[in-house]
Amino acid sequence: MRSAQVHDLADLNNIHHQLEELFHQHQVAVLKFDCAGAKTFLDSFEEGMSIHMKEENEILLPLYRERAVQIRGGDCAVFIGEHEKIVEWLGRLKLRLSRIPLTDPRPQDILALLDDEAHFKKFIEHHTLRENRILYPELERVVTPKEKAGLIRLLTFSLGDPDNPPSDI
Ligand SMILES: [Fe+2]
Numbered sequence: 001m002r003s004a005q006v007h008d009l010a011d012l013n014n015i016h017h018q019l020e021e022l023f024h025q026h027q028v029a030v031l032k033f034d035c036a037g038a039k040t041f042l043d044s045f046e047e048g049m050s051i052h053m054k055e056e057n058e059i060l061l062p063l064y065r066e067r068a069v070q071i072r073g074g075d076c077a078v079f080i081g082e083h084e085k086i087v088e089w090l091g092r093l094k095l096r097l098s099r100i101p102l103t104d105p106r107p108q109d110i111l112a113l114l115d116d117e118a119h120f121k122k123f124i125e126h127h128t129l130r131e132n133r134i135l136y137p138e139l140e141r142v143v144t145p146k147e148k149a150g151l152i153r154l155l156t157f158s159l160g161d162p163d164n165p166p167s168d169i
């Protein structure tokens with residue numbers, strides 16, 4: 001995304017839907033015992049999420065810190081802390097996945113990975129909700145129309161088609 005359909009700053013956060021879809025495809029591959037495919041989708045998810053978080057950390061959150069009113073649960077440090085947690089989670093999930101033998105995955109390893117990922121998905125869900133309810137509406141309130149147009153132009157990150165990730169499977 002990042003084109004004519006971006007009208008509000010909150011639209012920039014719709015990329016979470018595409019990221020969820022990538023993660024879903026990763027989990028479908030896990031269920032099929034397709035470890036190579038699972039790794040490809042997880043890598044694409046990580047790459048997309050990292051770029052998105054970098055934009056939030058470096059462009060949107062400094063502005064938010066400077067201008068937003070303090071809202072309960074909306075401290076800037078909370079968002080940054082959650083981004084750090086997401087990085088940690090992804091490192092752990094990738095490690096767990098890398099330990100599953102590609103040729104002969106054991107069902108118990110697959111189940112353990114999916115259990116862990118269920119917690120990760122809940123965490124991401126809360127993070128997305130917090131951003132959608134607090135960060136983006138508050139940013140929308142504090143920027144001028146000119147700044148808003150500039151931000152939408154500046155934040156040019158887009159995710160490719162989740163059905164066709166860049167890496168080969
Ligand atoms: Fe976000």
Ligand SMILES: [Fe+2]
Nearest residue numbers: 053056083131
């Ligand atoms: Fe975020």
